[in-house]
Amino acid sequence: MSALAVKTLSKSFGGLRVTTNVNLSVEPGERRLIIGPNGAGKTTLFNLITGELAPDSGAVLLFDRNITRTASRKRAHLGMARTYQIITLFPRDTILHNAMLALLGLSTLRWNPFTRLSRQQHLMARARAALGRVGLEHMAGRPLAETSYGEKRRVEIAMALAQEPRVLLLDEPFAGLSIDERRDVRELLKSIPRDVTVIMIEHDMDTALDLVDRITLLHFGEVIVEGTRAEVVADPRTREVYLGE
Amino acid sequence: MSSRRAAIVAGIVVLVALPFVISEDYYINIASQILLYAIFALGIDVLVGYAGLVSLGHAGLFGIAAYIVANVLAAGYGHTVAIVAALIGGLIATAGFAAVALRSVGITFIMITLALGEIIWGLAYRWISVTNGDNGISVTTRPAPFGLSLASPRGFYDATLIVFLLAMAAMAIFVSSPLGAALAGTRDQPRRMNALGYHVWMIRFLAFLFSGFLSSVSGILFVYYNEFISPQALALPASAAGLLMAIAGGAGTLFGPVVGSALVVIVQNVVSAYITRWNFMLGAIFVAIVVFMPEGLVPGSVRFGRAIWRAARGRKPTPSDRASATPIGGPRL
Numbered sequence: 090m091s092a093l094a095v096k097t098l099s100k101s102f103g104g105l106r107v108t109t110n111v112n113l114s115v116e117p118g119e120r121r122l123i124i125g126p127n128g129a130g131k132t133t134l135f136n137l138i139t140g141e142l143a144p145d146s147g148a149v150l151l152f153d154r155n156i157t158r159t160a161s162r163k164r165a166h167l168g169m170a171r172t173y174q175i176i177t178l179f180p181r182d183t184i185l186h187n188a189m190l191a192l193l194g195l196s197t198l199r200w201n202p203f204t205r206l207s208r209q210q211h212l213m214a215r216a217r218a219a220l221g222r223v224g225l226e227h228m229a230g231r232p233l234a235e236t237s238y239g240e241k242r243r244v245e246i247a248m249a250l251a252q253e254p255r256v257l258l259l260d261e262p263f264a265g266l267s268i269d270e271r272r273d274v275r276e277l278l279k280s281i282p283r284d285v286t287v288i289m290i291e292h293d294m295d296t297a298l299d300l301v302d303r304i305t306l307l308h309f310g311e312v313i314v315e316g317t318r319a320e321v322v323a324d325p326r327t328r329e330v331y332l333g334e
Numbered sequence: 335m336s337s338r339r340a341a342i343v344a345g346i347v348v349l350v351a352l353p354f355v356i357s358e359d360y361y362i363n364i365a366s367q368i369l370l371y372a373i374f375a376l377g378i379d380v381l382v383g384y385a386g387l388v389s390l391g392h393a394g395l396f397g398i399a400a401y402i403v404a405n406v407l408a409a410g411y412g413h414t415v416a417i418v419a420a421l422i423g424g425l426i427a428t429a430g431f432a433a434v435a436l437r438s439v440g441i442t443f444i445m446i447t448l449a450l451g452e453i454i455w456g457l458a459y460r461w462i463s464v465t466n467g468d469n470g471i472s473v474t475t476r477p478a479p480f481g482l483s484l485a486s487p488r489g490f491y492d493a494t495l496i497v498f499l500l501a502m503a504a505m506a507i508f509v510s511s512p513l514g515a516a517l518a519g520t521r522d523q524p525r526r527m528n529a530l531g532y533h534v535w536m537i538r539f540l541a542f543l544f545s546g547f548l549s550s551v552s553g554i555l556f557v558y559y560n561e562f563i564s565p566q567a568l569a570l571p572a573s574a575a576g577l578l579m580a581i582a583g584g585a586g587t588l589f590g591p592v593v594g595s596a597l598v599v600i601v602q603n604v605v606s607a608y609i610t611r612w613n614f615m616l617g618a619i620f621v622a623i624v625v626f627m628p629e630g631l632v633p634g635s636v637r638f639g640r641a642i643w644r645a646a647r648g649r650k651p652t653p654s655d656r657a658s659a660t661p662i663g664g665p666r667l
Contacts, residue, residue: 139529165531177526179519190519193512194530202513202540209512252530 090153092117092286093138093256098147100137100310107133108144109310115256115303117152118283122297123290125307126330131290132174134307135258138288139171140164151256166195168255172245174264174290178233184244185229188216191248219251220244223277239270246277250285257281259289263296275300294331298322306330349495353488362487363559368592368599369491369498370555375579375591376505377548382577383586384509385541386521387435388444390573391451395431395546397458397568399424399553404471404563405464413477420554421547428546432539439524451573458565470564473557484558494555501548506588508544517541582623584630593631 095113099106107130115121125131136142138149140161148157151167159167179187192212193199206212220226223243228236233244242262249257262278263271278300281287291297298304304321306314314324321327349369353362374396381387399420406416435446458465465471476484484490508514519527520534528534557563566572579598584590601619606612627634 141525141529162528162531162533165529171529173526177523179522179526181518181522186515190515190527191530193516194527194532196512198512199516199532200513202508202511202544204512205507205510206512206515207510248530 090117091115091150092119092152093288094148094150094153095134095138096148096150098134098137098149099145100133100142101145107310108137111147111307111310111312113305113312115286115288117255117286119286119303120301121286121288122294122301122304123288123307124292124294124304127292128309129307130310131292131307132260133310135171135260135290139169139258165252168253169258170249170252170254170256171258172249172260172262174260176238176241176245178241178244178248180234181232183230183232184220184225184236184240185213185216187233187244188219188229188247188251189213191219191251192216195252216251219247222250222280223247224273237270239266239273242266242270242274243277246274250281254285256286256288259287261290261292263291263293271296294322346499349498353491359487362491364599364603366487366491366494366555366559367603368596369494370552370559371576371579371599372592372595373498373501373548373555374552374576375583375595376501377545377552378576379580379585379587379591380505380508380541380545380548382580383584383590384514384517384521385538387439387538387542388577389435389447389545390444390570390577391431391435391447391449391454392545392549392576393568393570393572394451394454395424395428395549396553396556396572396576397454397563397565398427399550400557400563400567401458401465401471403554403557404473407473407475408471413475417477417554421550424550424553425543425547428543428550429539431546432542436535436538436542448570448573451568451570455565455569458568465565468565470562473561473563476558476561490559494559497551497555501551502588502592504544505548509588513537513540578620582620582631584632584634587630587632590630590632597631 091114093113093115095111098108098111100108111134123131123134133142137144140156140159144157148155150156151164151169154167156164156167179190189206189209189212192215193206196212198209198212217226217229220229223246225240225243225247228240233241236244246259246262249259259278262274266274278287289297289301298318301318303315303317305312306321306327308330313330314321314326316324352365356362374392378389378392381389402420402423403416406419407413431447431450434450435443438446459467476490478484479493482489484493516527516532516537519532520537524534556567575598579594580591581594582597583592583594597619598616601612601616605615609615623631623634627637629637
């Protein structure tokens with residue numbers, strides 16, 4: 090059984106084929122890197138997996154359950170969490186409130202119009218714990234707008250982890266980070282327990298190479314190469330895509 | 335927090351004491367109008383301020399409730415039946431309104447609400463067997479709950495004040511609830527909210543129902559206040575006035591719509607006695623608000639007040655001051 094399987098998935102925008110017959114099988118606990126140059130269709134593939142886009146054909150399976158037609162919000166309840174390449178957080182609110190929204194999303198409490206959110210001690214404690222995992226607990230009360238870019242990245246990851254996903258999709262978690270921030274995020278990703286399957290998009294191959302077990306190389310919406318780190322790095326087609334002919 | 339609580343208590347004391355201070359019926363009636371329009375503006379604020387959805391058709395929902403009251407009374411039923419029917423009918427109408435309008439967001443949403451509001455206005459104008467067309471329908475009596483007559487301006491003011499305070503309390507509870515937080519989340523990051531597992535459409539729909547309910551309550555008070563309803567009450571200018579109340583006072587705040595309602599009603603009634611072109615006056619005030627306090631009168635005044643306080647104490651603003659200027663996690667002033 091694979092944690093996430095993608096079967097002959099295709100998607101076109103008008104005449105542009107952005108995902109062509111993609112097959113993918115990620116084992117439970119695996120760390121998978123999806124690389125490819127700009128416009129290779131990496132983020133589109135993520136959007137197809139999370140259901141933010143509907144595929145033209147093919148199927149997406151989460152632990153053997155066909156979720157191709159499942160609404161994307163329901164996929165979160167089935168154990169799928171993601172981060173965005175462009176930070177997508179709640180800038181008017183505190184870091185703690187951001188984390189609480191992540192937890193609330195999977196709780197039936199989210200429909201409650203009568204109690205005070207600020208009185209939900211249990212939820213708040215869990216949100217603080219989630220922030221503790223990424224080393225931001227000490228600044229939980231700070232408005233998100235007053236945090237650095239690297240801290241926002243960590244808030245994104247904390248929110249995804251707070252939902253205790255079975256499959257975690259990270260869209261360019263290192264994008265725009267300084268060297269120090271990259272090191273922090275790298276340590277953070279290494280600390281994710283192996284009962285979470287992690288699929289990561291990265292534009293630059295070197296950044297995330299040592300974090301992953303297997304690599305899939307996308308080019309013009311197609312899987313060009315797939316294999317272990319050594320296999321993909323050694324493959325001449327990888328060199329072709331990345332270094333030109 | 336305690337200064338906020340003190341301000342709320344002071345506000346309630348002022349509103350309760352008002353009829354003792356200004357005993358003229360004319361001014362008590364204006365106070366009643368401010369309160370009933372404040373409920374309308376609160377309903378719009380649920381959508382504009384907390385859901386980020388700008389509606390230009392809410393006067394239609396307000397009017398449907400008012401027409402139901404007038405028709406049920408005309409059919410010979412009592413006030414309780416009329417009010418309950420208006421609330422239920424208002425909710426049903428809101429559900430239909432929301433189901434159509436929520437197919438989109440942004441500018442399209444505004445245009446759909448505008449069109450729906452105009453359709454309801456058109457029905458009120460043309461469906462003469464139900465609405466009596468342009469002549470409107472008169473309501474000859476006001477209810478007398480627990481034997482207390484609302485016939486006098488004073489009695490009506492007291493009843494309106496009670497309904498207004500209940501509406502404010504409901505709003506305060508809603509916006510600081512988990513569902514209220516989810517609604518604000520759909521305003522700021524709908525895509526992220528969806529990915530986090532929230533049903534964005536349903537959250538907006540429920541907010542719309544709450545908004546329509548408050549509009550209906552306001553419409554019921556309106557028809558009893560005027561003892562008359564005609565299509566003019568649900569025309570586009572009425573929707574626009576409600577929207578301006580919410581925005582001028584401060585969208586996304588609890589007290590902004592109340593201040594906005596006071597502004598519009600006072601300019602309409604009091605200033606118009608001195609200046610013929612009172613609309614010009616209102617427009618000039620709105621321009622001034624947009625220029626100097628784009629966030630609205632209530633948050634803007636809080637900001638100015640803090641700046642003056644700081645200047646008086648002779649220190650520079652710190653990040654925590656700026657942070658506290660936009661309180662987070664709970665209802666804003």
